[in-house]
Structure formats: C-alpha cells, structure tokens
Amino acid sequence: MPDGADLPAGTTPVLDVQHLKTVFRVRGGEVHAVNDVSFALGAGELLGVVGESGSGKSVTMMSLLGLLPSPPADVRGGTVTFEGEDLLQLPLDKLRKVRGGRIGFVFQDPMTSLNPVFTIGYQIMEPLQEHMGLNKSAARARAQELLELVGIPGAAQRLNDYPHQFSGGMRQRVMIAIALACDPKVLIADEPTTALDVTIQAQIIELMKDLRDKLGMAVIWITHDLGVIAGIADRVVVMYGGQIVEHAPVKELFRNPQHPYTRALLTTIPKISGERARRLTVIQGQPPILGDAPTACPFRDRCDVAIPRCSRENPPRYDLGHNHDAACFVAKGSQHAG
C-alpha cells in the first residue's frame, strides 16, 4: 500500500504505520504475530481494530510504542511515523516522552493496570509531573479536573483513595483520566470495555464519545466486539492471523463486507432484535498457528469460497473503491466481474 493511502485524500495522518512486522522467539521456533501491517490514523478520527484473540491486534499496538519485552519480541521491520519521527528508531529516553505524553494508552484490565499501593491521585499526577513539568499543586489541580472530566463524583476527595476503593467501571474511568492527562494527540484503547458489564460498558462508550467531541484526539479502539465497533468507530480494520484482511469505513464494512472472514464473523453473532436464526452459522475449524511468515492466505482452511490460488500466495490488500480494501483474491475477482 502506498503511504497513507487508506485515509481519504487530502488528510495528513497523525500516525502512519507501514509494513510493521513483529516476531516472538519461543522455544522451538518463532511466532509471527504481526505480518506486514499498514494503516494510518487521521486527526480526530476513531479507528476500530477488530479481531479474535491471537489475531495480533494488541501486539500491533504494543509494538508501535516499544512496549513489548525484547527478547522474546522482535520488531523486524516497518516504520511508525508520528509527528515526523519514526517511533521504532527513537532512543528510549525520547520514546518515554511520547508514551503517556503525546500518545496515551488504556489497557484492557483496570484491575491489574493500576498500582494497588499508590493513591489514584498519585498515579494521575505522575505523568503530569513527568511530561508536563507541573509542580505538585498544579498537578493536583489538573488531576482533579481530569477526574471530573471522566465523571467521577467527589473528585477532590477521591484523589486520596486507592484503586481497590473503586468499582471496575470507575477504575476504567481513572485509567482513561491517566491516559488523557497530558492532552495526547492519539489515544490507544486496548479492549477498554471487555472486562466490564454491558451497562457499565455503555457508560464508558458514552464517555469516550463525549471526550472525543471535547478534546478532538484521534483514537485507536481495539476490540473483539463488532457491536461496540458499529456504535463508535469511523473506520474499521479487521485483523486475522496477524494481518489486516479488510479495511473500510464503518457503514461500508457492515453493509458491504468483502472478505469471507468478515462476512462469516458478521453472520455468526446472534442479534438482539429482528429475526432469530433457527441455527447459528459457524466458522468451521480453528484460527491458524503463526509459526512461519505467511506464504498463503491465513483464512483459506476455514474459508467457504477458497480457490487453489489461496494456498499458493498470500493475497495483498486489493483496493475495492470507496476507501475499502480487502486481502482476498475472490473479493477482487468478483469486484472486476461486477
């Protein structure tokens, strides 16, 4: 893919990832977790990343910021351009200025990503003092503002509370407050609502929508839940076997999915309204084991429209028009026929 091609013409990306490759060295071989992943993030947009566990969605985002321990992880190639610099080439001290400063990160599990022995206030103030050079009282005032922003009642008193004194939903709000502390340009949220109940999930999604309107940052939202994506994303990237298999604006993707995996995924989830299917459609088989660099389509064994070419070559991402692309020979073929 040419640089920034998945963005609408005329926009400059805030974050541009090209040909990213991450390999884990394990006993008895390698795991190719991320294979040639390219995408761009426009200013102020929300990019949804969907995939099952093991599809490489979290590893991709961790690789961007060098958050993976090396060894075993090894980022083998690619570029990540953020504010004119390649994050993969930055020395650690400069990278630390970016992490938690201009790029914020919200992790999946609010129970384990907060330090239980420090107060919430301390944990929110830490990046403020570190990255923005605020003194203690200014940092405290800002921390209180942030807690109010994410909708925690009694913010001033709660700064002195410890993580265990907050409920799951409240802890995730605190995590979001920490990620937002230094006015990031990009917020990466890795399954921010997966550990939460549906009613709490609805609260966090409303909060994120509000915050985007107020602060105008770009967001990468990783999830396995297509329902969440439908409600919140502008564009969607579908990952399978460590690769991006389909990319499209959200409405286009749900109306007109082109990759067989996306199509199968959309039919396999039961709906809460409308006609009830007598039987669920299943995707047969198991996700692939990523022992080698891909030489064939990762979905071919479970695909119902696979052709012989699928096991000989790994399909590149074909442009299908309308800012939509899919890594599938069959989707490309039918596009030309139609």
Place this chain on the structure above:
Amino acid sequence: MLDNAAKPSKPLVQVRDLQMHFPIYSGLFRRQTGAVKAVDGVTFDVMEGETLGLVGESGCGKSTCGRAILRLYDITGGEVAIDGARIGKMSQGDLRPLRPAMQMVFQDPQASLNPRMTVEAIIREPLDEHTKLTAAEKEKKVGELMDTVGLNRRFAKRYPHAFSGGQRQRIGIARALALNPKFIVCDEPIAALDVSIQAQVVNLLEDLQEQFGLTYLFISHDLSMVRHIATRIAVMYLGKVVELAPRGPLYEEPLHPYTKALLSAVPEPDPALAQTRERVVLQGDVPSPANPPKGCNFCTRCPAVMDVCRQIEPTYQEVRPGRFVACHLYESTGTADATAGHP
C-alpha cells in the same frame, strides 16, 4: 404453584424462595457481622426439555444460583426439587445417588479440567464413581461420548493443554453427559471462547438437547446469545429475579426498567441502527449485596423510580400470562399510591 395449567410440559426443576447467604466475619473474635446476600429469594421453574436462560451482570448472583440449585453449596433457605426429589435440605451423602441426573458445565475449561489427567480419564471419572461398568464398557462409552461432542477418538490419551479453548469446552460437555443426565447447568459455557468458536459450542449444546432430551439452565451475561438458545429467560439483579418471560415477549417488550436498560445497553453490530436506537444509560454501579438498599434493589439506579420503591420491596408476581415481574410499576395493588407519588 406459579405455573399456569396451559403449559404443555411439566416442571423438571422447581426452585422456591432460594436463598444463599455467605457470612462475613470481622473483628478480633471473628464474629459474624453480616452476610453477602448473593441469592436472596429466587423462585422459578425449569420445564422439561426447555432451556431457561439466566442473565444478569457480574455479581448479581446468577452463578451462585446455578451452583446452589445443584447443591454445590449448603443453601441458607428455600427449597429445590429436581425431578420430584426435594434436595434443598438433603445431606451430601443422600444426594450422591441423585447426582447423575444433574450435571454442570463450567465457565473456564482451562480451570475445570485437571491438567494431569488425560481426556479419557477426565471423561471416564464420572463412570468410575457412579457406575459398575467394566473397563472395556467404559472405554467404549468414552469413545462414544467423544464422538457425540465432536472430538477425535485418537486424542483420548492427550492432556487438556493440547486442546484449544473450544475443544476443552467439548471435553467438559462430554464429562457432563457421561451419566445420561436430565438436567445440566451451563455456567457461562461460552464466555471464555472466541466469537467464531462460541457458535460451534452453542450449536453442539442445541444438538445434544434435541438428541438426549436435555433440560438446560443456561447462565450467561451475553444477552444476544441467550436470545438464541433460551426458551424462557430470567433476569437477575442483586440476588433477585426481577423479570421472567418467554424469549419473544422479553426482547420485544421488556417490562422491568432494568431489563429495558440492560437490553438497550447491548451494542448492536449495525451502525445505522446504533445511531437511531434510543439508549437508556444507567448511572452508577450495582450496590453491594452485603448491604442492599431498602425497598426495591434497583431503586438506586432506576430511571423510573418512585417514592414507594425506596420503602417497600415489590412482590414478584405474574402480571401477564407467563410473564413474571417484580416492580411497583406493574403491581395491581398500590398503583394509586404509586402514581400519586410520581407527578
């Protein structure tokens, strides 16, 4: 009894005012200072051959309820009858011969299978415990069970770690089926699985139900999957069932304000619908079951709360044929007071 005579099948499981309280001990002498009321007065029937869905958020007591029905706990109060046998106060020894008829499939297939036993040994264990079959008969039965749940017989000598999540869940299901049970409690059997694998396991459960005439209590927090598999659905909140209704009416026209909020919070995989749909976003969190609010348990978050809700606990009653609700909005007596208190 709560059921109307029009129902074609008879109840297999009857749960009456089931209570499961866990004591809290504190202070120097570890005196009991309170109790977590995990299940606090639950009443329902599970009909023969049906799937009753039990839904609710985490901490609402749905798993505890499932375990208490099978007497994996010594219950605090109430009565449970399975297939006519009243097991609520039975001793564990007396219960043992009845165990084959009631089985359980657990949430986490990683944790519920012994990592040091082969698949064959895991599936054979209930046969060892409860039957007098010979070794050859047992081996044959294990093979048949593996075929039934779609596991390759060649893998009988392997250990659980060699299997994927979906396959491990199949091992758990095979073990539950070993003694030809009538009633199976499925405690979030698909929660730990990926979307594409969930459908495989749900279809398997449906096939087995048809084949063996099983009755399920299907515990889940996934409302769209429950809509697919369950015939009737009970919604729990803070230890109580707030609404119980057949599948169709419940999803088309939920009555209890909590059910309404819960359904509207489920994200729909359709961007056009997601924009137009009206959402009820509940404020706040679920109160602690150790210290539930006075009156209705839902009064702290209810969008339609009235004065009476903070004072009197609503009764769980049949408001339409087959539909049970515990809410003052639908109570026939005291409606006048309720409307007066709510301008």
